[in-house]
Amino acid sequence: MNKGNQNKPYNEAIAHKQNIEGYPKTSGGKPPLPIKLIGYFLFVSFS
Numbered sequence: 001m002n003k004g005n006q007n008k009p010y011n012e013a014i015a016h017k018q019n020i021e022g023y024p025k026t027s028g029g030k031p032p033l034p035i036k037l038i039g040y041f042l043f044v045s046f047s
Contacts, residue, residue: 031039
């Protein structure tokens, strides 16, 4: 299996399961702004 097909499901059943269960995407990686602000607040308040 090459690197290009690493995230591609090999059949429709696997693709359906990933869509239903909310399989995480590998791209992105940044949390939304409200989550970042809550994280900053908690980090500062417990420091």
